[in-house]
Amino acid sequence: MSDPVISQLIPLSVPELSGNEWKYIKECLDSGWVSSVGKFVERFENALAEYTDCRYSVAVVNGTSALHLSLLACGIQPDDEVIVPSLTFIAPVNTVRYCRAYPVFMDCDRDTLCIDVRKTEDFLFSECVRRSDGFTYNKKTGRRIKAVIPVHIFGHPANMEHLLDISIKYNITVIEDATESLGSEHKGKKTGSFGEAGCFSFNGNKIITTGGGGMVVTDNKDLADRMRHLSTQAKKDAITGDHDEVGYNYRLTNIQAAMGLAQMERLEEFIEIKRRNAVSYRDLLDGTSNVDFLWEQPPSKSNFWLYTIKVPREHRDALMKYLSEKKIQARPIWKLIHTLPMYAECQAYKIDEAYQAHGTCINLPSSVNIKREDLEYVAHCIKNYFHGT
Numbered sequence: 001m002s003d004p005v006i007s008q009l010i011p012l013s014v015p016e017l018s019g020n021e022w023k024y025i026k027e028c029l030d031s032g033w034v035s036s037v038g039k040f041v042e043r044f045e046n047a048l049a050e051y052t053d054c055r056y057s058v059a060v061v062n063g064t065s066a067l068h069l070s071l072l073a074c075g076i077q078p079d080d081e082v083i084v085p086s087l088t089f090i091a092p093v094n095t096v097r098y099c100r101a102y103p104v105f106m107d108c109d110r111d112t113l114c115i116d117v118r119k120t121e122d123f124l125f126s127e128c129v130r131r132s133d134g135f136t137y138n139k140k141t142g143r144r145i146k147a148v149i150p151v152h153i154f155g156h157p158a159n160m161e162h163l164l165d166i167s168i169k170y171n172i173t174v175i176e177d178a179t180e181s182l183g184s185e186h187k188g189k190k191t192g193s194f195g196e197a198g199c200f201s202f203n204g205n206k207i208i209t210t211g212g213g214g215m216v217v218t219d220n221k222d223l224a225d226r227m228r229h230l231s232t233q234a235k236k237d238a239i240t241g242d243h244d245e246v247g248y249n250y251r252l253t254n255i256q257a258a259m260g261l262a263q264m265e266r267l268e269e270f271i272e273i274k275r276r277n278a279v280s281y282r283d284l285l286d287g288t289s290n291v292d293f294l295w296e297q298p299p300s301k302s303n304f305w306l307y308t309i310k311v312p313r314e315h316r317d318a319l320m321k322y323l324s325e326k327k328i329q330a331r332p333i334w335k336l337i338h339t340l341p342m343y344a345e346c347q348a349y350k351i352d353e354a355y356q357a358h359g360t361c362i363n364l365p366s367s368v369n370i371k372r373e374d375l376e377y378v379a380h381c382i383k384n385y386f387h388g389t
């Protein structure tokens with residue numbers, strides 16, 4: 001069967017901006033409150049704290065700065081180690097190095113693609129030792145294991161219950177990278193609210209966007225105060241120019257927060273659409289040999305930020321090329337971070353499943369505003385590819 005012809009590219013993930021964005025941004029422009037002070041910053045912060053059921057939130061310039069501030073505020077020191085997944089966007093790993101700490105790379109779980117918690121426990125049990133100061137140390141490097149960063153890959157929650165259990169047992173701080181999973185849940189509890197701090201990104205490709213932006217949520221007031229302080233150049237006094245440590249210019253602007261608030265008003269609707277479209281994709285591809293759809297793992301609920309299929313590794317690149325020719329934007333999963341030159345010297349613990357995921361996963365067009373006929377077209381092209389091979 002030949003594919004129907006389409007004129008426009010079907011993008012991977014683009015924003016949906018048809019709510020109050022113009023109205024709220026115009027208010028900023030009309031009032032002159034365009035920079036990092038203004039009522040929308042606080043309103044956006046409150047909206048996200050309420051949504052995730054966390055006490056405090058700090059709005060920042062992007063998800064990367066949210067992670068960086070969380071690590072600093074949680075006391076990650078130079079020469080500490082932080083357990084991270086090798087299969088992730090690189091930002092959380094880089095922020096470990098911004099603190100001059102070292103990543104220890106962990107494998108991924110087959111069903112969620114998130115950090116393999118069982119292997120993490122195995123690593124802590126067999127390769128680490130708890131010392132009399134209460135901290136856990138890596139026997140091989142002698143370094144303190146201070147934190148772990150689970151990343152909820154493509155919106156699918158990591159196994160947080162188990163990870164929290166072992167974090168208590170080994171006295172390790174959990175900092176959640178929930179940048180891709182706003183609105184995802186486990187047993188009704190939102191991702192980002194499990195760890196000591198939860199980080200979000202509002203980059204243009206995320207489920208809601210502020211162009212660029214981020215947020216940290218936490219229940220710890222001291223942590224929130226410290227992050228807010230660090231995000232505003234560690235300013236002690238707004239008038240006298242008094243600062244008490246080296247800070248950062250990480251605060252979100254009022255214009256971006258205005259956009260964020262408008263986007264937050266639509267979040268539940270966006271999640272509903274994305275979940276419905278996931279079912280449509282899965283049903284449309286059902287029975288296609290060689291194609292598995294990455295699905296949520298009940299009782300977790302995914303926001304299905306990026307739809308992902310697994311295909312035999314010998315087909316991954318050829319299928320993506322075929323889809324590109326059909327004006328469909330599809331993407332392979334990230335290169336494993338422990339294989340990149342700047343991280344090649346760091347410890348990687350029994351990585352196995354992540355290679356499999358890297359070789360077989362493809363992200364499909366996932367925008368909130370994707371049309372039903374586009375979903376059908378994408379599924380049709382994937383089926384046609386496999387029937388022709």
Ligand SMILES: Cc1ncc(COP(=O)(O)O)c(C=O)c1O
Binds near residue numbers: 088092202213
């Ligand atoms: C898993 C993950 N972590 C961190 C980030 C960093 O967020 P930002 O681009 O807003 O800095 C992103 C996405 O961009 C991401 O996908």
